Amino acid sequence: MTAALIGKSVSRVDGRLKVTGAATYAAEFEVPNLAHAAVVRSIVANGRIASIDTAEAERAPGVIAVVTHRNAPRLAYQPHKGLPDAAVGERLHVLQDDRVNHQGQPIALVLAETLEQAVYAAEVVRVTYRNEAAATDVAGVDPVLPTGKPAEWEIRRGEPDSAFEQAEFRVDQTYVIPRENHNPIEMFATIAAWEGDSLTLWDKTQWVHNVAEEIAAVFGIAAENVRVISPFVGGAFGSGLRCWPHVTLAALGARVAGRPVKLVLSRREMYYGVGYRPHTVQRVALGASRDGQLQAIRHEGHQETSTYEEFTEALLSATRFLHACPNVHTRHRIAPMNVHTPTYMRAPGEASGMYALESAMDELAVALDMDPVELRLRNEPDKDEFKDLPFSSRSTRECYRAAAERFGWAQRTAAPRSMRDGRSLIGWGMASATYPMNYAPASAMARLLPDGTAEVMSAASDMGPGTWTSMTQVAADTLGLPIERVKFTLGDTNLPRAPIHGGSMTMASVGSAVQAACRKARDEALGGAGANDLEEAMKLLGQAIEATADVAPGDETKRFSMHAFGAVFVEVAVDPDLGETRVRRIVGAYGAGRVVNPKIARSQCIGGMIGGIGMALMEHSAVDPRNGRVTNANLAEYAVPVHADAPPVMDVIFVDEHDPHVNPLGVKGLGEIALVGVAPAIANAIFHATGKRVRELPITPDKLL
Amino acid sequence: MHPFVLERPRDLSAALSFGAQPGRNDAPVEYIAGGTDMVQLLQEYVRRPDRLVSLAGVLDDGIEIGPQGLRFGAAATMAEVAAHQGVVEQFPLISQALLNSASPQVRNQATMGGNLLQRTRCPYFRDVGYEACNKRAPGSGCAALEGENRWHAVLGTSDDCIAVHPSDLAVALVALDASVELRGTGGDRSVPLSELHRLPRDTPHLETVLAPGEVITAITVPANAAGLRSHYLKLRDRASFEFAVVSAAVAIETAGARIRQARVALGGVGTKPWRLPNVEQALADRSLEPGELRSAAALAAEGAQGRGHNDFKIELMQRAIVRAVEIAGAHA
Ligand SMILES: Cc1cc2nc3c(=O)[nH]c(=O)nc-3n(C[C@H](O)[C@H](O)[C@H](O)COP(=O)(O)OP(=O)(O)OC[C@H]3O[C@@H](n4cnc5c(N)ncnc54)[C@H](O)[C@@H]3O)c2cc1C
Ligand code: SF4
Numbered sequence A: 001m002t003a004a005l006i007g008k009s010v011s012r013v014d015g016r017l018k019v020t021g022a023a024t025y026a027a028e029f030e031v032p033n034l035a036h037a038a039v040v041r042s043i044v045a046n047g048r049i050a051s052i053d054t055a056e057a058e059r060a061p062g063v064i065a066v067v068t069h070r071n072a073p074r075l076a077y078q079p080h081k082g083l084p085d086a087a088v089g090e091r092l093h094v095l096q097d098d099r100v101n102h103q104g105q106p107i108a109l110v111l112a113e114t115l116e117q118a119v120y121a122a123e124v125v126r127v128t129y130r131n132e133a134a135a136t137d138v139a140g141v142d143p144v145l146p147t148g149k150p151a152e153w154e155i156r157r158g159e160p161d162s163a164f165e166q167a168e169f170r171v172d173q174t175y176v177i178p179r180e181n182h183n184p185i186e187m188f189a190t191i192a193a194w195e196g197d198s199l200t201l202w203d204k205t206q207w208v209h210n211v212a213e214e215i216a217a218v219f220g221i222a223a224e225n226v227r228v229i230s231p232f233v234g235g236a237f238g239s240g241l242r243c244w245p246h247v248t249l250a251a252l253g254a255r256v257a258g259r260p261v262k263l264v265l266s267r268r269e270m271y272y273g274v275g276y277r278p279h280t281v282q283r284v285a286l287g288a289s290r291d292g293q294l295q296a297i298r299h300e301g302h303q304e305t306s307t308y309e310e311f312t313e314a315l316l317s318a319t320r321f322l323h324a325c326p327n328v329h330t331r332h333r334i335a336p337m338n339v340h341t342p343t344y345m346r347a348p349g350e351a352s353g354m355y356a357l358e359s360a361m362d363e364l365a366v367a368l369d370m371d372p373v374e375l376r377l378r379n380e381p382d383k384d385e386f387k388d389l390p391f392s393s394r395s396t397r398e399c400y401r402a403a404a405e406r407f408g409w410a411q412r413t414a415a416p417r418s419m420r421d422g423r424s425l426i427g428w429g430m431a432s433a434t435y436p437m438n439y440a441p442a443s444a445m446a447r448l449l450p451d452g453t454a455e456v457m458s459a460a461s462d463m464g465p466g467t468w469t470s471m472t473q474v475a476a477d478t479l480g481l482p483i484e485r486v487k488f489t490l491g492d493t494n495l496p497r498a499p500i501h502g503g504s505m506t507m508a509s510v511g512s513a514v515q516a517a518c519r520k521a522r523d524e525a526l527g528g529a530g531a532n533d534l535e536e537a538m539k540l541l542g543q544a545i546e547a548t549a550d551v552a553p554g555d556e557t558k559r560f561s562m563h564a565f566g567a568v569f570v571e572v573a574v575d576p577d578l579g580e581t582r583v584r585r586i587v588g589a590y591g592a593g594r595v596v597n598p599k600i601a602r603s604q605c606i607g608g609m610i611g612g613i614g615m616a617l618m619e620h621s622a623v624d625p626r627n628g629r630v631t632n633a634n635l636a637e638y639a640v641p642v643h644a645d646a647p648p649v650m651d652v653i654f655v656d657e658h659d660p661h662v663n664p665l666g667v668k669g670l671g672e673i674a675l676v677g678v679a680p681a682i683a684n685a686i687f688h689a690t691g692k693r694v695r696e697l698p699i700t701p702d703k704l705l
Numbered sequence B: 001m002h003p004f005v006l007e008r009p010r011d012l013s014a015a016l017s018f019g020a021q022p023g024r025n026d027a028p029v030e031y032i033a034g035g036t037d038m039v040q041l042l043q044e045y046v047r048r049p050d051r052l053v054s055l056a057g058v059l060d061d062g063i064e065i066g067p068q069g070l071r072f073g074a075a076a077t078m079a080e081v082a083a084h085q086g087v088v089e090q091f092p093l094i095s096q097a098l099l100n101s102a103s104p105q106v107r108n109q110a111t112m113g114g115n116l117l118q119r120t121r122c123p124y125f126r127d128v129g130y131e132a133c134n135k136r137a138p139g140s141g142c143a144a145l146e147g148e149n150r151w152h153a154v155l156g157t158s159d160d161c162i163a164v165h166p167s168d169l170a171v172a173l174v175a176l177d178a179s180v181e182l183r184g185t186g187g188d189r190s191v192p193l194s195e196l197h198r199l200p201r202d203t204p205h206l207e208t209v210l211a212p213g214e215v216i217t218a219i220t221v222p223a224n225a226a227g228l229r230s231h232y233l234k235l236r237d238r239a240s241f242e243f244a245v246v247s248a249a250v251a252i253e254t255a256g257a258r259i260r261q262a263r264v265a266l267g268g269v270g271t272k273p274w275r276l277p278n279v280e281q282a283l284a285d286r287s288l289e290p291g292e293l294r295s296a297a298a299l300a301a302e303g304a305q306g307r308g309h310n311d312f313k314i315e316l317m318q319r320a321i322v323r324a325v326e327i328a329g330a331h332a
Helices: A017-020 A055-059 A115-123 A160-167 A206-221 A245-257 A350-368 A373-376 A396-407 A468-481 A506-529 A533-540 A599-615 A676-692 B012-016 B038-043 B078-083 B085-090 B092-099 B104-111 B112-116 B169-177 B277-283 B289-300 B312-330
Strands: A037-041 A047-053 A063-068 A106-112 A126-131 A154-157 A167-178 A191-194 A198-204 A225-227 A261-264 A282-286 A292-308 A329-336 A417-423 A424-436 A443-449 A454-457 A487-490 A545-551 A563-574 A581-591 A649-654 B005-007 B029-032 B051-054 B063-066 B068-075 B179-184 B189-193 B215-222 B228-234 B245-253 B259-266
Touching: A037 B289, A047 A106, A055 A063, A055 A115, A055 A245, A055 B179, A063 A115, A063 B104, A063 B245, A106 A487, A115 A167, A115 A206, A160 A282, A160 A329, A167 A350, A167 A533, A167 B092, A191 A245, A198 A206, A198 A245, A206 A225, A206 A245, A225 A245, A245 A261, A292 A350, A292 A417, A350 A373, A350 A599, A350 A676, A350 B312, A373 A396, A373 A424, A396 A424, A396 A563, A396 A581, A396 A649, A417 B063, A443 A468, A443 A506, A454 A506, A454 B068, A468 A487, A468 A506, A506 A533, A506 A545, A563 A676, A581 A599, A581 A676, A581 B259, A599 A649, A649 B068, A676 B312, B012 B179, B012 B215, B068 B085, B078 B085, B078 B092, B078 B104, B078 B112, B085 B092, B092 B228, B092 B245, B112 B169, B169 B245, B169 B259, B228 B312, B245 B312, B259 B277, B259 B312, B277 B289
Parallel strands: A037 A261, A198 A225, A292 A329, A454 A487, A581 A649, B005 B051, B029 B051
Antiparallel strands: A037 A106, A047 A126, A063 A106, A154 A329, A167 A282, A191 A198, A191 A261, A282 A292, A417 A424, A424 A563, A443 A454, A443 A545, A563 A581, B063 B068, B068 B215, B179 B189, B179 B215, B228 B245, B245 B259
């Protein structure tokens, strides 16, 4: 038996492949006889195509075909809704009619021998439009409740209005978050190859099975006939959860061309085709007694969505259970606009909602002249007051304590502008974090070989959090084999089904399936050979042993409210004359159940912290309200944090937490909670530094002058 | 990308014979040096020349410092100039401006000539999804005037164009009275850098005074700029790798606690690298006391015009001047 591997800081098993360029990403697969595709996109947000002249494009060198709504094959577009699709509405149909619903909508597809030829021909397709009035400014759209299930969108507990009116201390403010784009380094890319009615897709995705099912529905074929291969993903942050129209375009192009087609989006196209975190406007009203007991919380928010789908996210969920309060009102609305449908972006909903809630809590602490940590401690609930269920575990107190201590919070002087370093104003701020524990059905297979090695597989994805590594660890640990003897494979629909690689559920779900499959295989091998040692057993057996396992949640969600919790403490330095803010230190403490690999988990948290710096200080898709175009659709003007923005101190604490209820592995997921809380902690620190409360992200220098 | 022929002339005179004209979108022939800006513009279909004339290997890339001052060839890279010992010691403002520009990868590839002639970052200029851009398509209008204009200029603007000239290097050089040496089929001439770029007025598509075919062969900085106390201050939304929101290049000579002479230029706010003689005159003979600096810096706002999102720059640029002078003065 080898030493336990779960809980060890194993280095990434795919690290060498990645840094030597040997990892193959979607666009890099070598498929013979490849044709290249380029997309013509609309430059209006609403209207119809009046004319589309493809003559010059068709004559351009190397062009195989120009596909528009006039000559595109009619696609089946059978009903299909995967988990990441909006529950209400119908996905965008590409090249099926003359309707334009959003800026950058695909309106023609050019297929050519080379990429350059395709791109050039796409540029000389001439289009005229019949423009219709477009709603492209959130401020000009009246929000409405989403369709159906009104009970989910507007929730009341107690008497929030009268309780707020009667509260001795009140805060009532509006917080705005602009649209943000995911901006992964790897562009979305698909290679599509048909063989009769069977289709192979090499695709950048966070869920191969959903791509197969969506494309099967779009083309009216059986999902078994679509194979999707996606071993490596160069970042996605949620943009790869859905199967977007470009995948359909690649498959459509391959059908028209009669040969494999590759389609790679440009950076500019990434702002028009793969979703974004929606612009949100939130109003939070908090009422409290003099001793800091919350008496009322009213939290309303609305966010942009498209005219054809009602995208919603968990904007207000945390407000219902994070802090104890007898009187709560939440109302979530949407603003349908002529934009493409937003989607999940790291900690969707929670990151945005908690920015508003935790900023308002800080404002309340100021109004009460109370330490913000103390305010939260005074409102610690002893159960989920919304679901009326106990928490399976909740380590908030320990997170506040551990992070505050590591940070040195006790040294903080409460008054704004009271801490300085040279010219700089220093600010210390904090916020809470939470994210639900998600666990979904998953399957895995383990194959033990006579040479004492094992192959373990599941159709999971790894967009960066380290699935390759953590699953190898769980498998090797369960089998009792050295890690080098275990080969884990993911990202292929031929493998046992895994759930969506989102919602921080991969470790819980796929990890539990891998563990179960490995246990089963090991038990079979040891039992069959009558041996105690797996390697010996396999030698004796002389043939492979295979075991597949399926795991699924039981009724624990009926018995428990299950969430990860955390606390984030931040130090900023603000130049009072020039308005520049730099984050100097972040300390985060998380109660996230069992930590399978502390090294990779820490990387996750650091990534979340840096993402939070982006959200707080710079990220902003500058949508032109006149026409819905994203003016900064490139990485020069859309600023994401660079190395120099990463603070020298990023301290991650995992508080000891054993939760037997959540799932067999006892993990809660980390990918998303790591982002939640960072932006409000920074905004709160900026207030502490400057005395200025900025309620619209990002907090750029102009807002602090 | 529009198909083009790439010409690789053997020498400079062969290069000149193609009649390339930088900085005009209707020019069918253009030069390409490091390509760091040009390739983006080609890819985005903003520039559509039929012919690209490569300057690789035909221009001087030397860096010399002599009694006349500093001279570097137009083909010297940003990285080479930034790291050159003599530049670092005698003209630190230039080195600083360069090191605050772009990224190491870009600086390794980008040339001095290309840096001065890089095109504006105005997002409407760079997105052919917008029809209105007088610089790209003369007479089409200016989408920035009523648009997302946080990135735009407040000095030297017109009602036809408010695009910023994005180079940091040019801001430092214009403060140091640099000149560019030009060569055309008609011969050589030298033009002060302050006169290389034109104001947009009602012809924003004409960006420079270069005649067809002319290239920048070298840049010179007079010796009297050496040894001044200087500072290049660059303000932006993130700590590195971003164009300036506002930048200030200052070089001062002090006598005791007083300023004898000052040179001040601003970036991120002007339609061309913006020298401020009125501020310089006001600074002369003042102390380094913040209030005094501030009242001199206030003159930078003369004629400044914000367009909404960029209004804050008028205040921020004054503060940037004050801070840059303070830092330069503190280097005593
Ligand atoms: C990601 C990124 C970030 C950047 N950030 C900054 C920044 O912070 N600050 C900054 O100042 N710059 C920045 N830049 C711009 C960069 O400095 C320029 O792209 C570069 O200096 C251009 O030089 P080049 O040799 O590559 O020029 P090219 O792209 O080859 O040419 C640019 C233009 O100059 C013309 N040209 C080139 N050489 C000559 C010559 N000798 N004579 C006549 N015409 C000529 C060309 O015809 C073309 O029109 C950034 C660029 C990138 C890509
Ligand atoms: S500011 Fe100048 S470059 Fe920008 S859109 Fe207007 S005319 Fe074009």
